[in-house]
């Protein structure tokens with residue numbers, strides 16, 4: 001939620017490892033950068049506030065990045081150098097004035113320091129306890145795959161927009177982890193929650209409208225989550241935690257003498273909200289890209305289906321153990337994530353120390369955007385950066401090949417907390433959808449890869465037909 005406002009911040013300082021040539025679907029996003037920035041995305045190694053090593057700053061030469069103007073880092077080498085090699089210096093998020101009063105140091109995205117460390121550690125270990133890497137979560141996702149496929153089946157091969165039904169299925173996986181159970185897609189509590197999240201992610205209007213809206217939404221979310229927390233407390237048994245909320249309640253007992261760690265009910269609401277917003281929008285947008293690429297490139301869809309038929313047959317749902325035997329499907333999913341590029345600008349970080357990068361000193365307190373777009377399309381890393389090409393992830397023998405520049409989840413200390421969960425969901429949902437249906441554009445429609453930039457970079461609404469196989 002903070003990220004939306006951060007993405008649209010003004011950009012004035014750019015460090016590139018190289019210049020890019022940008023084409024087709026991605027130009028709009030770059031235009032956005034160059035419109036907002038006084039200097040566009042060209043290779044300007046040094047501008048305001050960033051000084052070559054050994055030189056002083058230049059007072060009076062315009063605003064320094066530390067006063068709110070982000071420094072943009074482009075290209076795999078530079079992004080890795082900053083986020084991984086100097087990881088400790090880039091581990092903090094800036095506070096956003098708009099949301100400062102409401103969510104200062106709360107949740108998982110926006111918190112910092114000791115509280116963030118404790119909350120991130122707890123969230124990761126709880127996600128692990130409730131399924132990551134375990135059969136239990138795998139089977140919950142399989143259950144959801146069946147529900148999703150059944151709803152799609154009802155379309156009877158007629159055109160429909162896939163986004164909301166996919167979104168319901170993905171949100172239910174977070175529901176299982178946080179609330180301990182899935183919801184029926186028509187459940188009114190579930191739909192209220194999803195509607196609120198959508199409103200939050202797509203806040204519109206002027207700045208005051210946003211502040212007012214944010215306060216109201218915060219109150220509504222607190223109400224909704226407080227309800228669930230109350231239910232949990234009624235039959236809570238510390239010895240058998242059922243989900244994230246139960247585990248958080250235990251943690252509140254454990255940390256009651258250490259308020260700084262943030263284990264209180266207010267923060268539980270914010271962490272829950274962050275898990276829902278981060279865990280739903282991102283994964284369902286990626287699946288939405290996946291279906292769009294499959295209708296755009298039917299020959300690739302056919303090859304995935306051939307591999308599914310060979311490894312799984314027509315009825316056994318995939319497990320994560322199957323992934324190793326399905327290199328083509330795995331490569332296609334990676335390529336969807338690369339081209340989908342759903343968090344192009346990454347989330348913003350703040351330097352905690354003066355840091356030297358490529359001979360330039362970045363002062364402490366500088367906002368930094370280590371852009372993922374520049375890595376996923378880095379022309380020095382990818383053979384055909386702007387073409388959908390699963391071959392990027394396959395070797396000469398057709399085996400899966402890892403790539404350093406595959407960083408859709410970012411890198412370093414604040415790397416996506418849900419990476420493992422997202423990868424599991426993408427593999428299991430994608431294989432089950434293509435096992436059960438062949439997707440195609442509505443008759444007479446030529447699919448386009450047009451996108452829109454909101455909180456994530458996502459396809460413009462489109463329709464498809466799903467014909468049972």
Ligand code: HEM
Pocket residue numbers: 108109110120274275278279280282283286342343346347348372408409410411413414415416417418419421422
């Ligand atoms: C395809 C799916 C996903 C993508 C592409 C994605 C991408 C990202 C990116 C780029 C960041 C910013 C990292 C940085 O600052 O360097 C991030 C942060 C985060 N993601 Fe994800 N994400 C995905 C799914 C998920 C899921 C399923 C969850 C929920 C469990 C999740 C939870 C988070 C959280 C809590 C953070 C903040 C971490 C922190 O600040 O310490 N993400 N994600």
